[in-house]
Amino acid sequence: xxxxxxxxxxxxxxxxxxxxxxxxxxxxxxxxxxxxxxxxxxxxxxxxxxxxxxxxxxxxxxxxxxxxxxxxxxxxxxxxxxxxxxxxxxxxxxxxxxxxxxxxxxxxxxxxxxxxxxxxxxxxxxxxxxxxxxxxxxxxxxxxxxxxxxxxxxxxxxxxxxxxxxxxxxxxxxxxxxxxxxxxxxxxxxxxxxxxxxxxxxxxxxxxxxxxxxxxxxxxxxxxxxxxxxxxxxxxxxxxxxxxxx
Numbered sequence: 494x495x496x497x498x499x500x501x502x503x504x505x506x507x508x509x510x511x512x513x514x515x516x517x518x519x520x521x522x523x524x525x526x527x528x529x530x531x532x533x534x535x536x537x538x539x540x541x542x543x544x545x546x547x548x549x550x551x552x553x554x555x556x557x558x559x560x561x562x563x564x565x566x567x568x569x570x571x572x573x574x575x576x577x578x579x580x581x582x583x584x585x586x587x588x589x590x591x592x593x594x595x596x597x598x599x600x601x602x603x604x605x606x607x608x609x610x611x612x613x614x615x616x617x618x619x620x621x622x623x624x625x626x627x628x629x630x631x632x633x634x635x636x637x638x639x640x641x642x643x644x645x646x647x648x649x650x651x652x653x654x655x656x657x658x659x660x661x662x663x664x665x666x667x668x669x670x671x672x673x674x675x676x677x678x679x680x681x682x683x684x685x686x687x688x689x690x691x692x693x694x695x696x697x698x699x700x701x702x703x704x705x706x707x708x709x710x711x712x713x714x715x716x717x718x719x720x721x722x723x724x725x726x727x728x729x730x731x732x733x734x735x736x737x738x739x
Contacts, residue, residue: 578671579627584610588625596732604629609693611736618651618684620738622691625675628668630731637703638666638695638731640676645690645735656689659717662706666695681738690737697729 588610596607607628615621632638640663644656668674681689698706709715718726 578669579625579673581608581610581625581627584612584625588612591734591736594732594734597730600729600731601628601630607732609734611734613736613738615678615680618687620681620687621678622681622736622738623675623677623679624693624736625673627672628674628695628732629672630668632668632697635700636697636729637700638668639698639703639706640664640666641694641696642679643692643694644682645692648688648690648737648739650688651685656691657717659719660694660723661717662710665703686738688739690735690739692733692735694733695731697731699727702726702728 589612590608590610594607594609601607607626607630609624609626611625612623613620614623630638642661642663643658646655646658649655663676663679666674666676679691681687681691709718
């Protein structure tokens with residue numbers, strides 16, 4: 494074996510088939526190591542980026558390996574909540590839709606028309622009416638949505654007495670964000686009142702008038718507003734419907 498002096502502090506055996514010396518071989522190895530280190534750093538950075546990008550767009554189901562978008566899930570949840578939020582369709586089997594419903598088409602414009610379902614129950618001969626509804630309506634500032642009932646003079650109770658046709662403000666109505674509202678267990682009147690039909694009215698009145706309704710109800714001898722009194726009250730008709738207790 495021939496020993497070759499390379500001029501370095503260490504003795505090196507040359508294995509270069511092209512006849513290169515040890516310095517060239519060391520330089521090549523160092524260059525390859527540097528390139529490898531840079532490649533590893535780049536791969537790690539890319540992995541971190543893609544991991545962060547996946548987290549920002551959605552989460553991965555460990556059981557299926559599928560990616561679920563957070564924003565898409567939120568949108569689906571909102572759609573399900575908005576669709577029939579009052580659950581009126583659930584009432585269709587045991588509640589009734591009044592055959593006669595009128596609403597202020599100008600007031601609702603292109604909005605969804607209001608819907609109501611009613612049910613008559615309560616003690617025998619003393620019926621109670623429950624109402625559940627939905628309406629898409631923005632109540633103007635300074636206005637109050639009020640529920641009013643009127644015994645239909647064209648209907649009669651068990652004794653043959655007709656409804657008095659007077660107007661009785663009940664309670665303010667505050668629809669939910671989905672437009673849901675209800676009035677449960679409204680007593681029609683006295684024992685034997687069965688057979689009387691009630692007309693329900695929803696009206697918008699000013700806050701001053703809304704405050705006057707309960708004050709009038711407490712007045713001695715007060716028994717509703719006559720048709721003439723009702724016409725004199727400033728209001729906006731929203732909708733009305735009839736419920737029969739016969």
